[in-house]
Amino acid sequence: MSDKKVSIAKRAEDYSRWYLDVIREADLAEHSAVKGCMIIKPHGYALWENMQAVLDRRFKETGHQNAYFPLFVPKSFLSREASHVEGFAKECAVVTHHRLIDNPDGEGVVVDPKAKLEEEVVVRPTSETIMYDAYSRWVKSWRDLPILINQWANVVRWEMRTRLFLRTTEFLWQEGHTAHATHDEATEEALKMLDVYREFAEDWMAMPVITGSKPDHDKFPGALTTYCIEAMMQDRKALQAGTSHDLGQNFAEAFDVKFTDQDGQEKFVWQTSWGVSTRLIGGLIMAHSDDNGLVLPPKLAPIKVVIVPIGKDEDKTPVMEMVEKVQVALGERLIGIKVDDRENYGPGFKFTEWERKGVPLRIEIGPKDVEKGTVVMVRRDNGEKIFVSVDEVADTAEKILAEIQDGLLERAKQFRSENSRNIDSYEELKEFFAGDGGFAYSHWCGQAACDEKSKEETKASIRCVPFDQKKESGQCVVCGGSSEGRVIFAKAY
Amino acid sequence: MSDKKVSIAKRAEDYSRWYLDVIREADLAEHSAVKGCMIIKPHGYALWENMQAVLDRRFKETGHQNAYFPLFVPKSFLSREASHVEGFAKECAVVTHHRLIDNPDGEGVVVDPKAKLEEEVVVRPTSETIMYDAYSRWVKSWRDLPILINQWANVVRWEMRTRLFLRTTEFLWQEGHTAHATHDEATEEALKMLDVYREFAEDWMAMPVITGSKPDHDKFPGALTTYCIEAMMQDRKALQAGTSHDLGQNFAEAFDVKFTDQDGQEKFVWQTSWGVSTRLIGGLIMAHSDDNGLVLPPKLAPIKVVIVPIGKDEDKTPVMEMVEKVQVALGERLIGIKVDDRENYGPGFKFTEWERKGVPLRIEIGPKDVEKGTVVMVRRDNGEKIFVSVDEVADTAEKILAEIQDGLLERAKQFRSENSRNIDSYEELKEFFAGDGGFAYSHWCGQAACDEKSKEETKASIRCVPFDQKKESGQCVVCGGSSEGRVIFAKAY
Helix, strand or coil: CCCCCCCCCCCCCCHHHHHHHHHHHCCCEEECCCCCCEEECHHHHHHHHHHHHHHHHHHHHCCCEECECCCEEEHHHHCCCHHHHHHHHHHCCEEEECCEEECCCCCCEEECHHHEEEEEEEECCCCHHHHHHHHHHHCCEHHHCCEEEEEEEEEECCCCCCECCCECCEEEEEEEEEEECCHHHHHHHHHHHHHHHHHHHHHHCCCCCEEEECCHHHCCCCCCEEEEEEEECCCCCEEEEEEEEEEECHHHHHHCCEEECCCCCEEECEEEEEEEECHHHHHHHHHHCECCECCCCCCCCCCCEEEEECCCHHHHHHHHHHHHHHHHHHHCCCCCEEECCCCCCCHHHHHHHHHHCCCCEEEEECHHHHHHCEEEEEECCCCCEEEEEHHHHHHHHHHHHHHHHHHHHHHHHHHHHHCEEECCCHHHHHHHHHCCCCEEEEECCCCHHHHHHHHHHHCCEEEEEECCCCCCCEECCCCCCEECCEEEEECEC | CCCCCCCCCCCCCCHHHHHHHHHHHCCCEEECCCCCCEEECHHHHHHHHHHHHHHHHHHHHCCCEECECCCEEEHHHHHCCHHHHHHHHHHCCEEEECCEEECCCCCCEEECHHHEEEEEEEECCCCHHHHHHHHHHHCCEHHHCCEEEEEEEEEECCCCCCECCCECCEEEEEEEEEEECCHHHHHHHHHHHHHHHHHHHHHHCCCCCEEEECCHHHCCCCCCEEEEEEEECCCCCEEEEEEEEEEECHHHHHHCCEEECCCCCEEECEEEEEEEECHHHHHHHHHHCECCECCCCCCCCCCCEEEEECCCHHHHHHHHHHHHHHHHHHHCCCCCEEECCCCCCCHHHHHHHHHHCCCCEEEEECHHHHHHCEEEEEECCCCCEEEEEHHHHHHHHHHHHHHHHHHHHHHHHHHHHHCEEECCCHHHHHHHHHCCCCEEEEECCCCHHHHHHHHHHHCCEEEEEECCCCCCCEECCCCCCEECCEEEEECEC
């Protein structure tokens, strides 16, 4: 909240620093005193609230209900599904005691050795185990199915290397967890929710994504199949933006989630889980922002239009009258209109601030505008200035906001398309990723070893097996083995 | 989700069991595998979402922004404010390790001794310390003030004796945390938010509350003054439903939250914090429910009206046509309309289910109703049956829902009034609380010892010093010492 604006690194020069600079200057988040945990500041949290509202509505429209399950998972629950514990035990926060006492040897407090828990609990890294333990009590008959539950929650994965929004020890997310009578129904659910994510990414975040499945060796610990949406960032790296898992009956068997079917037989349920997190904010930043700071798609921007009055004391009254008129006209059509009438900052400072914060449209109103009955509109996405008659402010603002929304999606699609190509030799693959890189559509034989080799030697790995690729015989770009179709190799977050 | 309905204990016979029976039969929540932690089931969570929506809007209308701070608090942070650590160290979840490994001696996983944290972290019992550490970086000048931030979050207090919603190890809440340039402004804020709580309790929950301050010996650890709202439950016990704290400069000094004022002087900020939690759901249940299950105020009910079609196969089409007509008519005015057209349950089962779940108004439509062009409405609050012409359904439903909302508040006010009285002798106080009890308005000298004595001997303690009590000299009901006004003694949750 200091007045001084420091500069933002250029994307082309230092992409990593640029990313952190944008977050700081847009006042979205910061590191906290606890290693790897972030503070989501009001502007960043408002963005998350807007994302939540849209997703929550879509989850409810698709028949899901929200609920809330405990933060803590008994250690023994994690162990029940073998690959699940393998996946999460390495990096989890373990609660071992329930009391602190005055330090007998000096200042402060220490852990009370007498308050040791009988069984340690883990702060949930994800909630399959704690939820399915409950489902095993809730499900008796086919009439209790499907269970369609979503939870908005915080989860913890003790990451060693963190980056704001993209990878933090604690993050916020939603996790859907469903149980069904048949595998077909569960698959349909997993794909339906993947499509909800795709639609959200494209229609709201203006971030094009590729839908597909993860290679078997990279699926969620405990899943049969992991579906994903993958986006390209401006440094041409891939971001896994959301996943939806067909869990099969693995957890049902581990947690004994059984039902009596219409045929009188006792059967295990078929399950899915699916989630997106505050990582989406990282994706949003990297998909659209520029060297001047954050760029937001209007449909998700907490402030869609900022009105900045300009002028000295003697001009103030007529200017403010016009500001109010414009504010009212816009307010009838749009939410997220802000008037920046702060006294102790000049217009130049305000322009920079709102530009950095990604407000899609700025309206400037000064004494000359009052005389002419016009206002100046400035688009955040391309800097274009437009002079608009005051009577047309609302129509024009709506039109421009829609143009910005569409334009961001088109620009991102264009960028992805320019940086994607079919690659058929390992030499070319190495060259591609030694240069600018992007998405390489290449043949793959299905072996984890080839993915690992590529990752080691080119830093690019298989992001997904896209749904939209037709079957096509070819030779694995790494080992030359036979392949039935192309997958996407890319460097990734 | 079993079909079998078990009975609900009578309030008059076993109030504690009644409370748990209502929660179970209304499908609101249940205990989890982790001691003291609850699962909030979809119907309970929908209630919480409705409460959140109203409160969140009021917080924003009063100028606050949401943000999110880390779940973990470094152990040393807690120690910085002496009475704060004293208040929370005794019952907190302590994270000491960040990894589990395969058990070298057998099955499952164990804590990896090599993954011990350098400094243990505590799962937040409340967020003063972690938030004010950030405020100390954010606040430099008077222009950065006030800071008006709210957080919706989960918190953990390792309680030994828990009860669903009222006292659980993990609970959901909101915590507002503000910083101001002057004490007057901070006091105004603390009282303003207390009033937001009072208004919410009365206008939305239909639960009358008394506003006042806590005795000094019972205030929040680290506060100058704790303000509270206190409600009377149907067993005549008090429930502290929300608190708002004037924190003075205690935390500002502990966390060095300073600003340069307009006069050029460096000063500590003045702070407040205020919160309500899922405990409110416990209050809501106990304020209105009856021996048939949950009773909900219509303004917060997830389902306001349930429509139950009645009739055999040959009547189905005309009945369902009328059901749809009524649904559409209601849907134009109200949200939360549900049609219960489940095939495999009879009307009687459905009536009981929705009664237990607290749906304020039930509409029954059968073949005879279709003939007569009327529907049957049944009020949840008093069981009254009303025959209404189909054209007047929406008007009548709106009117009845408003009557129920007002009626619940009036009934609760009446009950409180009937169970409140001035008591001027310790003998009478003992007798009062040996009997039915309620709210005793009695004089108190200001000494903690008298409160403790009363609590030990009568089980009733001082709930609050009400704002609306006029100054009046008297003698402490416990020790006979001089007093300047009456306070409220009551047994409490």
